[in-house]
Amino acid sequence: MAFQRIGFALTGSFCTHRDALAVMEELAGEYEIVPILSEHAGTWDTRFGTAEDLRERIVQICGREPVTTVAEAERFGPADPLDALILCPCTGNTLAKLARGITDTTVTMAAKAHLRSDRPLLIAPASNDAMSANLSSIGILLNRKNVWFVPMRQDDPEKKPHSLAADFSRVQEALGMAERGMQMRPLFL
Numbered sequence: 001m002a003f004q005r006i007g008f009a010l011t012g013s014f015c016t017h018r019d020a021l022a023v024m025e026e027l028a029g030e031y032e033i034v035p036i037l038s039e040h041a042g043t044w045d046t047r048f049g050t051a052e053d054l055r056e057r058i059v060q061i062c063g064r065e066p067v068t069t070v071a072e073a074e075r076f077g078p079a080d081p082l083d084a085l086i087l088c089p090c091t092g093n094t095l096a097k098l099a100r101g102i103t104d105t106t107v108t109m110a111a112k113a114h115l116r117s118d119r120p121l122l123i124a125p126a127s128n129d130a131m132s133a134n135l136s137s138i139g140i141l142l143n144r145k146n147v148w149f150v151p152m153r154q155d156d157p158e159k160k161p162h163s164l165a166a167d168f169s170r171v172q173e174a175l176g177m178a179e180r181g182m183q184m185r186p187l188f189l
Contacts, residue, residue, distance in 0.1 A: 003083040003179055007076060007114065008062075009036035009107045013089035013126035014048040017041070019168045020088045020124075021054075025061050027086075027172060034082060035066035038094070038107045042068045070109045077113035084178060085114040085121050088150070088171060092127030092134040098147075099137035115146060120178040124150040124171055130164035142187075148178040153189040164188075 008024050010017060027033055035058045043051050058066050067073055076082050087094065087107060094107055103112045111121055123141065127134050131154070141147045150166035151174065167189060174184040 003175070004032060005034065005083050006031045006175075007034045007036055007082040007085040007110060009038070009085065009087045009090075009110055010041045010054075010058075011038040011087065011089060011091045011094045011107055012040035012044070013091050014041070014044070014046045016089040016126045016165065016168070017048060017054060021057055021061065023088055023124075023168050023171045024058070027175075028061050033062045035062045035064065036073060036107060036110050037066045037068050038091075038105055039068075042066065042106075067110065068106055070104075070106055073106045073110035074113050076110050077116045081117045081119060082114055084119060084175060085110060086124065086171065086175065087111065087121070088124035088166070088168065089126035090123045090166075092125075092129050092137070095123070095125060095127065095130075095134050095137040095141065098123075099140035118146055120175075120181075121147045122150060122171070122175055122178050123147065124166035124168060124174075125152055126165045128160055128163045130162065132162040142183075148174065148183050149187060150174040151184055151187055151189050 155165040177184040
């Protein structure tokens with residue numbers, strides 16, 4: 001079965017939201033996109049933009065309001081399944097919670113509910129501590145059934161030696177690989 005209905009969750013890596021929205025827009029041309037916002041992404045105004053502007057842009061792209069509560073996200077289990085769920089960007093905090101089974105946010109609940117149906121979860125990390133405190137989280141998730149990663153690289157090895165960010169231009173390709181049950185390689189660029 002080809003993917004048709006894709007969940008697209010944004011977490012609080014605010015500096016990458018512009019790139020994530022470009023990916024969302026690209027995917028919206030091919031799939032029905034169900035947007036999901038973490039509590040922080042959906043409510044915090046930052047130097048990268050306001051929460052209201054982010055929500056307006058998401059509605060413009062997807063034609064629907066984003067899911068913003070744990071209760072709404074729980075439905076993505078067997079009752080109202082998505083074909084795939086993309087976390088783009090996925091912060092280190094969310095990585096750590098997913099790796100350890102903590103379900104206390106909209107995005108972690110969406111992921112938990114989604115994985116209950118044995119459907120693909122694609123993670124596009126953007127974390128300043130991915131190569132330190134969160135490297136173990138990446139390792140744990142690499143061993144989890146139906147969890148796939150978008151290839152990533154150090155985004156600034158000199159100034160941020162522990163930071164990794166997914167290559168957002170490869171999300172659609174990584175989604176196609178996940179649809180076939182394969183991890184895109186190389187994982188680290």
